Amino acid sequence: MKQVAFGISVCVVLILVVGAVQAASDGLESMVKPSYDEEGALRVPTDYREWVFVGASLGLSYSEEIKREGPGRFHHVYMQPEAYRQYRDEGTFPEKTMLVMENYSAGSKENPNLHGHFEDKRVGLEVALKDSDQFEDGWAYFNFTAAKGFRQTAKAFPKAACYDCHAEHAQDDNVFVQFYPILREAK
Ligand code: HEC
Structure with missing residues (x-):
């Protein structure tokens, strides 16, 4: 029995x-999947502001050459809700995960008595994408920022430009989980 x-x-x-x-x-x-044009360039993801907002940072950089006045830029990072759920439940980023990072310049009030900074102009739009069918190393990196505004498609950067720093410094599978409270808590 x-x-x-x-x-x-x-x-x-x-x-x-x-x-x-x-x-x-x-x-x-x-899940929203990456879309490529005939030349293999990634089309800019459109509705990412409806995705999960995993974290923001201000003036963060690993490049020691950049020394600037002021607080630097705000960064916002979003990922597809389905990819977020898999990370929360299984601790892994599924294939076709996209992390979209928007950059904003930091504005401040003209009145010197008003402290603090607000997000002013959108000055950057970058994407990290995990797609082993397309890219040998799994993760690939794209910048949609143009001299004026933003471009609709972008080619993946060579490994040394982006991937290597992510592989060396990011906490989990090339993603800077250590800086995103929503992913830190999910783990
Ligand atoms: C010297 C180190 C370094 C290099 C090189 C680098 N990054 Fe990053 N990246 C970071 C850090 C640190 C973060 C953490 C989040 C932040 O900056 O707010 C990050 C985060 C990101 C994110 C958000 C998702 C994630 O993976 O955490 C994207 C998208 C991104 N970088 C794109 C790029 C692109 C595109 C390039 C190449 C043009 C690049 N990065 C090169 C350090 C680097």
């Missing part, structure tokens, strides 16, 4: 596990 009960509980656990894995992969089907 005990054996039957044990057998049943093992089955129940298996069904639950299979169900959970199934639910996670079902969720990924509806």
Whole structure:
């Protein structure tokens, strides 16, 4: 009798596990995927402001050459909700994860008695994308910022320009999880 009960509980656990894995992969089907043009350039993701906002930073840089006045730029990072859920539930970034980073210049009030900074002009738009079907190293990096405004498509940078610093300094799978409270808490 005990054996039957044990057998049943093992089955129940298996069904639950299979169900959970199934639910996670079902969720990924509806995820916004990267779109490429004929030359393999990435099209700029459009509705990323409806994605999960994972964190912001101010004036952050690993480049020692950049020394500037003022607080530097605000960075906002968004990722697809489905990719976020997989990271929260399984601790991994699924294939086709996109992290979109918007940069804003820091403004300040002209009245010197009013302290602090606000986000002024949008000055940058960059994307980190995990797509092993397209890129040998898995992650690839794109900059949609143009001299005037933003471009609609962008080619992946060579490895030394972006990937290497991410691989060396980012906490988890090339992503700077250490700076994004929503991902830190999800772990
Ligand atoms: C010298 C180090 C360094 C280099 C080189 C670098 N990054 Fe980053 N990157 C960072 C740091 C630090 C962050 C953390 C978030 C922030 O800056 O607010 C980051 C975050 C990002 C993010 C947000 C998602 C993530 O992976 O955490 C994107 C998108 C991004 N970088 C794009 C690029 C692109 C495009 C290039 C190449 C043109 C590049 N990066 C080169 C240091 C680097």
